[in-house]
Amino acid sequence: MLDTAKIRADFPILATEAYPGVPLIYLDNAASSQKPTAVIEAMDSYYRNHHANVHRGIHRLSEVATNQYEGAREKVARFINAPDSSQVIWLRNATEGFNLVAYTWGRANIQAGDEILLTEMEHHANLVPWQMLAEEKGAILRFIPFKEDSTLDLSDLPNLLTEKTKLFSFTAMSNVFGTVNPTKELVKAGHAVGAVVMVDAAQSVPHMPVDVQDLDCDFLAFSGHKMLGPTGIGVLYGKRELLESMPPFMAGGDMIRRVGLEKSTWNDLPWKFEAGTPSIVEAIGLGAAIDYLTELGMDNIHAYEQFITNYALEALSEVPGLTIYGPPAAQKGGVAAFTIKGVHPHDIAELVDKDGIAIRAGHHCAMPLHKKLGIAATARASFYVHTTTDEVDKLVESLNRVRRIFRL
Amino acid sequence: MLDTAKIRADFPILATEAYPGVPLIYLDNAASSQKPTAVIEAMDSYYRNHHANVHRGIHRLSEVATNQYEGAREKVARFINAPDSSQVIWLRNATEGFNLVAYTWGRANIQAGDEILLTEMEHHANLVPWQMLAEEKGAILRFIPFKEDSTLDLSDLPNLLTEKTKLFSFTAMSNVFGTVNPTKELVKAGHAVGAVVMVDAAQSVPHMPVDVQDLDCDFLAFSGHKMLGPTGIGVLYGKRELLESMPPFMAGGDMIRRVGLEKSTWNDLPWKFEAGTPSIVEAIGLGAAIDYLTELGMDNIHAYEQFITNYALEALSEVPGLTIYGPPAAQKGGVAAFTIKGVHPHDIAELVDKDGIAIRAGHHCAMPLHKKLGIAATARASFYVHTTTDEVDKLVESLNRVRRIFRL
Amino acid sequence: MLDESFYREQIIDLYENPLNHGELDPNDFSYEEDNPLCGDVIRIDVRLDDEQRVAEVAWSGDGCAISQASASLLTEEIKGMTLAEIKAFDKDKLLELIGVPLSMARVKCALLSLKVLKSGAYGIPDKGVMRDEG
């Protein structure tokens, strides 16, 4: 099991106070994670000692910067077991990954009448880019529904996933329910009908071991800021033949081979998809985050989060009037979305904040999911390697006070 | 005049050594600038004390993060005198700005036979996105040539800039020649024929006062990392009516108002163009860089760079066999691109690097410019607020040693 | 350290027993909008008298205690006002009526009702035309 006391000492922000005398309890990790000292210092030290633009420079600083930057790409490749680091494309965030695939692979391959299969539990990032593509091309969006127990209803899959399905994109883990979907099986089902399969790994890569070769997915995207890394960096993994066959996304410096006034040719992978000066320090920071996560061990992290989630679900269920959305802990990552009868989630979040507890309230960028549940918003507590049972207890205590304020 | 000794103390990297016993002389500022302590610490402190995802959160951290992040947007707006901060769109880098406009405004407005006018001195960032757009739409690219003296040849402008010209995009300052183009006059000429005018300000905003209302340009893009700010952040300024009329670029969280399974509606400016978790700390870092630049004063910075460039041009001209590309110092920003007869620019850059001097060699992402000059590459020294005459002298000394090694 | 007085009794009272809650049909203007941050929705329906003053007003919708209390307080306050007065209604006035210190995100909740009201007030011609046609 993880040594949370030791881990907490690695996160400077966890020693701060939300309000004078009120220590911070950070339970908003699914929105964005905090950063350990090792990550902050890797970036700080880079700027103090090594910064230069990458790739185009012969001088030593540029060489050092390029080595660190490309070294971070290799760390990512190893972390997700990509066959080669050239299949790791840097993005701003996971969201850019869906847009990149929609604009490049999508516009080149999706035609009128083609179907794109998603699920009803997708984050807007894995929904709206496909809506735009479908509208442009006259393609059809279809959705795998979720059941009462917040898991996907696969009973109708043979009708939803057919030879018309050109793309199948779904989340490995819901950021609201926490549902961990059967990713490998779904990839296989997609391939069986000849679909290209993309995985939204924004919530899975930070919290459990992910092996892209084992999953056999065609594309997979995630964000650095949710996995102890900096903002401004994300990753798209893709199968080589696909990435090579795709037109570039953005154009500019570094992504070209030769440029004439009228025509240009493209650079090799991964640079073909990386136009202009990239997020250099952010890549290096993500590399440091991966070192930190690897040191803890993704299996250990997953096991610890199972434990703390289980603990939280039990503790929360004792709050009168509280409803938790999502499957039981065994099928669930470290998030607990809930409502309390008689108190709007906004009011819950604001009032527990006064106790120093940071949770989120809203639709969590999953409006259709909430619409189907018939609610506008939920409150959501989400956990990570530094979350303690004591913090969960404090949340429960605070929620009980919220109820009292609302005269419940 | 700027107090360079005082300024240099603000840049930790300037106190480092390129090789043991060899202090760093950083003359690659046009590729990417170094960061003052104030910028590094603003980001460091944010991660240690305030990080959270922005916009969607009610808890205090999210509120603080959102305030800092949106506060940085206001700093940018004031810095370039944008009418409103909602016209400041965050990008990864300047390059993304041209791509954003090409994908959104461009695809909605450019038709077969329309003309896009550029210049022969553009960076690939302001060339290749238009090539892709022109190819998709059957539009025609035209180019304002440059003259022997490295300034634009405007004699044929009435034939190049006509009612067929739907878009006119050009650089305010060439990153190779240093030529400062008559931006305001060119914008006016573009508007006179009804063209939309975009300015590449990647090299101007870091080095001189820029006022978008005075220029009256429709779009303007620049990068944070070239103006003492972090990597991973850039800015697109646009006129409100244009930005409002444009479809979104990338889709996902934060850029939407309502999301249904089949259809979504877009958020207000600027968020309509900002999908997913943005580069939060990078925006804050850029805000700190703007504070630093403002404190020095953009007029002072420009005057100092005129001085140091003048000094460098004179000193370099004494090196036998050295040719400088670009106009005289009065029309030129702080870059000096040059070749030495008998030594390839690569060899120059590598050999001066051994003296601790970082300069760049290559096409500087301006292949067509070099092609027209009939050369594959130049060496380029580029200056900033911390560059001293002593550093320039050391460069000249080092170049003379390069000549000796090459038996010249 | 939960400041239990933070949600003034009044807010909770109004949340439990809202003022002017309901819908008016027909009405002289009606407008509905949501806060995309959280999905709060407010609709305000207004009937004017012969002098174009607010004769009747009702609000409906879903939302947090702040946005609901704000809608109650606002609709109570504007009774008898002219359209011009509504258009000039200052947001600080509403925040004052609410009377509790609000964070930025909550200010949006608090002002949603005012935004809806003003959109409706400015939208009258359009709405009118639509009603005439329909």
Add this chain to the structure above:
Amino acid sequence: MLDESFYREQIIDLYENPLNHGELDPNDFSYEEDNPLCGDVIRIDVRLDDEQRVAEVAWSGDGCAISQASASLLTEEIKGMTLAEIKAFDKDKLLELIGVPLSMARVKCALLSLKVLKSGAYGIPDKGVMRDEG
């Protein structure tokens, strides 16, 4: 602190007096490529003998001292080699021939000639077909 011995005399010698410089026309294969980093271009033309061994080789192009010296050294080295030997030519062997420590960016310069040579060698069938047609 400029290490003047860094560019070994040999590199400068070869830069001043390249070996096997020129073009071969006709040839059994010819390939040209650039290093997009810097615009260096190398072209290598090869004529094979009856045993499919390199009989004649010439290179042309523009570039830095490293890429030019590398082309001289490589073309000198492969004379008499079979296609199979060329395809198996190890890049470390070439770096050894160059003999000066190189930074990453310069390793690309140094290996450009080998990349060109191998591309040409692997491309023979295509080239052959094209020549037959033309």
